[in-house]
Amino acid sequence: MKKIFLSIIALLLTANIFAQEITSSPPKVEMLKHEVGVSIGAFPAIAMLYKFDFNPIIYPVLHFRYYYNFDTIHSLGILLSAIPFEGIGRGYHGCLFIPELIYKISYYHSDWVSFYLSIAVGMQLGFAYSIDFSPSFQFYPIACQLNLFGVQIGKIHSTFIELGYGSQGVVTIGYKHNFNKQK
Numbered sequence: 001m002k003k004i005f006l007s008i009i010a011l012l013l014t015a016n017i018f019a020q021e022i023t024s025s026p027p028k029v030e031m032l033k034h035e036v037g038v039s040i041g042a043f044p045a046i047a048m049l050y051k052f053d054f055n056p057i058i059y060p061v062l063h064f065r066y067y068y069n070f071d072t073i074h075s076l077g078i079l080l081s082a083i084p085f086e087g088i089g090r091g092y093h094g095c096l097f098i099p100e101l102i103y104k105i106s107y108y109h110s111d112w113v114s115f116y117l118s119i120a121v122g123m124q125l126g127f128a129y130s131i132d133f134s135p136s137f138q139f140y141p142i143a144c145q146l147n148l149f150g151v152q153i154g155k156i157h158s159t160f161i162e163l164g165y166g167s168q169g170v171v172t173i174g175y176k177h178n179f180n181k182q183k
Contacts, residue, residue: 032156032178035067035077039160039174044083044167056085056092061169065176067104075104079120081168087130094128098143098167104150114152120145120168143167152176 041061067077081098100122108115124143129135145166152160155178162172 033069033180035065035069035075035176035178037063037065037067037160037174037176039063039065039162039172041081041169041172043170044081045165045170056087059084059086061167061172063168063172063174065102065174067102067176072109073106075102075106077102077104079122079168083167085128091130091132092128093130094126097125097127098122099125100143100145100167102145112153112155116147116150116152118145118147118150118162118164120147120166122167124167147172 039062041063044058044061062082063079065077065079067075069075079098079100079102081096081100083096083098084094085096086093100120102118102120104116104118106114106116120143122143124138124140126138126140127135128138143166145164145168147162147164147168149164150160150162152158154176158176158178160172160174160176162168164170164172
């Protein structure tokens with residue numbers, strides 16, 4: 001009787017251990033809700049929207065960005081770009097400010113690497129001045145960017161590279177700080 005009782009207890013204990021292993025779910029990829037970043041872009045396509053009466057020298061684009069991650073796939077963000085330019089021989093100097101709304105889709109996401117594509121739509125606000133002429137201000141309601149490939153490497157402190165076409169540039173390289181874990 002004693003052996004039967006000990007066998008039943010041993011069987012119940014092992015059944016409980018196996019039940020926990022079977023019902024436990026695989027570990028989830030940890031996602032951080034908020035991202036704040038700064039980046040620099042090269043070769044923006046702004047000349048098609050901004051009416052220059054001269055050939056400007058366009059300097060690299062400086063971006064400040066914020067993303068809110070709904071889940072591991074979908075993110076919505078705000079981007080503010082500043083594009084300084086200069087007109088040689090005409091004495092023009094100026095800057096374009098481009099606020100944009102960004103939608104990002106991550107098609108691969110792990111703990112340390114994320115691959116994504118994004119689309120941004122906004123407006124262009126241009127300010128130019130020269131020594132000979134008075135300051136001028138121009139507004140264009142359309143600015144857009146399509147990034148067909150983006151890779152983000154890192155978890156809390158991450159580096160990213162984006163390839164696309166539009167107001168942010170053909171190539172964008174930057175840094176993001178991710179915070180506030182999702183529960």
